[in-house]
Amino acid sequence: MSTPPLTPELEAVLDRHGRDPTRLVQILREAQELAGWLPPPLITALARALRLPRARVEGTAAFYSFLYLRPAGRYRVLFSDNVTDRMQGSEALLDQLCERLWAEKGRVTEDGLVYIDTTSCTGLCDQGPGLLVNGWAIPRASRERLDLIAGLILEQRPLAEWPAELFHIDHPIHRRDLLLAEPPTAGEALAAVLAHDADGSGLLAQVERAGLRGRGGAGFPTARKWAACRQAPGAVHYVVCNADEGEPGTFKDRVLLAEYADLVLEGMTLCAYVLGAGRSPTQGLIYLRGEYRFLLEHLQSALARRRAAGLLGRAICGRAGFDFDIELHLGAGAYVCGEESALLESLEGKRGVPRNRPPYPVTHGYLGQPTVVNNVETFCAAAVIARHGAEAYRARGTPDSPGSKLLSVAGDCARPGVYEYPFGVTVREVLADCGAQDAQAVQVGGPSGTLVGPHEFDRRIAFEDLATAGAFTVFGPQRDLFEVVRNYVHFFAHESCGFCTPCRVGTAILRGVMDKIHAGRGARHDLEQLEQVERAMRLASHCGLGQTACNPLRDLRTRFRPTLERRLASLDFAPAFDLDAALARARAFTGRDDARAHLHTDTLAS
């Protein structure tokens, strides 16, 4: 096989990344920005250049939704498919665009011009429906805006010439508390710490006293994580900011990165000070989800400003030995990469498959070195603590959940956007503030969180009650919660990394059963199967995705049971006669097992 030489542009991409195989995901992403997709000879050539087995390069690309191993059209229009997008009419809009452009969903048009499909939540729920066109986010899809887009595509206008207004994204904040109201200015928190803390131990103690817990969902004590990493021996200590924000319905990290970039970067720098004690080498990384590509240049210029101001780079704030810089990595469409060990794999250029633990990232993280992974908001909170002190922080929230929490409020409410509350706020208070009368349910924490009904609206947002990574999705009385949950079940099946049996196969079975019930052919037996699969997934899944993927189903079953049972064709009668199974003998005789030798009464796998 002859492999064509790489173009000069591709050589430049490879050189920029030092031909380092741990940069594979970044290299693939940039190669695709040049070529539009990743043709087989290109994969072969990249594998050679990086000295990797070819199948590893191909298999890695195949893991990420935004990397294409087949021609993907000159314009790729992806409709965000979160339940909030659907509530805002995304499905009809997708059909409209398909019709306008003579396209079929999920298929490149004959002339190679356009490809239209859905994608997991793009984090624009406060201004949906969201779109991605060639990776660039467009909010507020509407008939008019799609007409405009269709025209631009038919004229084959380059994206750079599209009206900038199409890509304008708002970052609405409707309630500010300690973090959003009084953020330290750039360098202020660092100066406060460096003035009296010679080795980061004072700051560590302060974060400990403040009782800061991780904002990415699990609520792990931040000081304990930092201390374990600080103690772990290693050539370099890494500070990783988890900006993957993939949980459907969550967008508060988007707002923080867009409006409070300095606060995020300051928090990371403070963490580096704790890990390296201002003496040993530290390095920072931000893993930004591919959907937030539009924030890349903004963040790069924030980094440049801080370097110029002496807040990043060598001898930060004039402290000799305190060297720290931050690098940006973009994801490529994979929710599971928000899981911290999968995130590290992806940063190392691999598929985002969660690692076996132990060892944990604090001792063996990025490139095997001690690593702290924290959520965007956690770093912001750390900077606020460094500036305002542990006591001011502890004065907010509850004893078990000190401080404040940012919520991403969306769905059936008058004022979607980000709201910051002290922990302990009730669901009812948030509903009142955002203008949501007569909600029938709220999804707190996204699909992997909890779906609560009106009798639970006095429950509190806090780690000890309703824990949340930030999503707060409101469902009005007109919504069908069965369809809401079915959407979530599809999401998990699409995003399962496929590593472990219970989640890979389980999520696909759940999707099939939910679709069967949706089609009006569900029976009691199907509910039993849902429960059997759920037990296996909770017990044996390798990571949090599989362990929590059944939460929406659990909540539907236990809190909204009538909604589920109404959908069953028959409660007691489970069709015992499986026509297809009855044909098994005939198939065996004829040695056939192809699709046409089966009676498809419903479909399970895709």
Next chain:
Amino acid sequence: MNTRLSFLLDGAEVPFTPGQSVIQAALAAGRYIPHLCYHPEFTPHGSCKLCTVRADGRPAAACTLPARAGLQVDSETEELRALRRTLVQMLFAEGNHFCPSCEKSGNCVLQSLGYDLEVHTAGFRHFFLDRPVDASHPDILLDFNRCVLCRLCVRASEEVDGKGVFYLGGRGVQRRLLVSSESGRLADTDIAVTDKAVEVCPVGVILRKHVGFAVPIGRRRYDVKPLRERALEDAPRGEEGTHG
């Protein structure tokens, strides 16, 4: 030495040496824990989850769980037996496992697990995979529709054969076995029929040609001796810490 390290497996003491996993120590001690992606000669993968136990009450894969003194491990409980049956049913539903027509029948770990765990029905609706087989290689046949994604062939090709012929790529139910050539065909790789990667596949994906049914069904590896006995025979044992 009288300070022997040990943990409890279903109430019975199992000795171990530092660095061993729970499954290594258990098998060496003659105690079977069901497994599929674990193989004594390779680094553990931890993906099939058949070896799931409860260690001090918490679920964990025994093949990736480091043995620790005093650990209380439960394996043969009704909960875990039910889990393993569900997992085997899942694998049978995911792939095309029509055992009577499969050359691997009798030598297949998945089939034997089914017998061992008394899985009598598929339980779930089949996915009906429809991936074309690869018959391009003169000596080796690939039937992708039976892959259980254990990664043993990948590990063997990389760690033993030094080749990197196979890789598991893609995501979710699209995750699948990939062959390392631009054409995607096995004939265009440097695989040899004598490679460890060919030998190690526990199911009927990587098959040697020309040996079809040379050993008749009924006289094959797991026909002659059940899976759990074979697993215990294959377990490496040091001089220390073995009994049974």
